[in-house]
Amino acid sequence: MQKFDYLKLHISVLLAGFTGLFAKLISLNEVVIVWYRMLFAFVLFAVMILLMRKNLKDCDALKYCGLGVLLAIHLMFFFGSIKYSNVSIGVVCYSLVGFFTVLFEPMICKTKFSFVELFYSLIAVFGIWLIFNFDASYRFGIILGIISAALFALYTLLNKAVETGKSARCMLFYELLGGTVFMSIFVPVYAHFIEIPAFVPMGIEWLWIIILAFFCTVLLYLLHIAVLKTIPAFTVSLTGNLEPVYGILFAIIFLGEAHDLSISFYIGMILIFSSVFLQSFSKNKKLPL
Numbered sequence: 001m002q003k004f005d006y007l008k009l010h011i012s013v014l015l016a017g018f019t020g021l022f023a024k025l026i027s028l029n030e031v032v033i034v035w036y037r038m039l040f041a042f043v044l045f046a047v048m049i050l051l052m053r054k055n056l057k058d059c060d061a062l063k064y065c066g067l068g069v070l071l072a073i074h075l076m077f078f079f080g081s082i083k084y085s086n087v088s089i090g091v092v093c094y095s096l097v098g099f100f101t102v103l104f105e106p107m108i109c110k111t112k113f114s115f116v117e118l119f120y121s122l123i124a125v126f127g128i129w130l131i132f133n134f135d136a137s138y139r140f141g142i143i144l145g146i147i148s149a150a151l152f153a154l155y156t157l158l159n160k161a162v163e164t165g166k167s168a169r170c171m172l173f174y175e176l177l178g179g180t181v182f183m184s185i186f187v188p189v190y191a192h193f194i195e196i197p198a199f200v201p202m203g204i205e206w207l208w209i210i211i212l213a214f215f216c217t218v219l220l221y222l223l224h225i226a227v228l229k230t231i232p233a234f235t236v237s238l239t240g241n242l243e244p245v246y247g248i249l250f251a252i253i254f255l256g257e258a259h260d261l262s263i264s265f266y267i268g269m270i271l272i273f274s275s276v277f278l279q280s281f282s283k284n285k286k287l288p289l
Helices: 002-025 030-052 061-083 087-109 115-134 136-162 168-193 205-227 233-255 263-285
Strands: none
Touching: 002 030, 002 061, 002 087, 002 205, 002 233, 030 061, 030 168, 030 205, 061 087, 061 136, 061 168, 087 115, 087 136, 087 233, 087 263, 115 136, 115 263, 136 205, 168 205, 233 263
């Protein structure tokens, strides 16, 4: 059964790898994109629940709605990171999720602090530092990406902490509801202070939003929440570090980003992926932590 859970985890990471592309394919502001994404995902998922006649009673709705707000904020920073840099930079910054998981997990899940995992995670931090210092034009995007990684680590750990045996379906429904309500309130406030050029997608952008909402939100987070029931949060975050591999590959293939990346990016990326390998090796060998 757990092998199937690991398969679901890797499918969710593959879907996440596609997410960054939509930040470039959709011309809208990152805040508006997240609002459409949450709204469409909630509507699609609500229709699925009605058609399947599933029961959503006895859920801790308020907690899950709060997690949905956290998810929406993470997504705004993630899409903002890509908008102010590129897909490759945005998804590489996502690799810091493991580092923040190491810091947050002992406080949230009451687990033992691991200095070995912290050391391996700091290698990834050094990789980000290299990219930050040598690619000055992308610094704001990198800062947004780092914040996004911290928020997603927090989201993952809190999902695991509040999970009380309820179904992933129930959790996701209320998370999408919370995120949609929050974004529906936040967008007008944001637009009051910061000018948004356009609110309506153009042409094929509607299709990208639907794909983003269903495959890269509903299906992705159903899988993500489900695997947290059986797989440790650190392992989930660690496997999530494969997202940059997929994201960079897709960005090079579909957006031709290879020519935009400097040598410092590749050095930093090698350090980050080395960190992922070392953490995986530590887990598999069951080194004393």
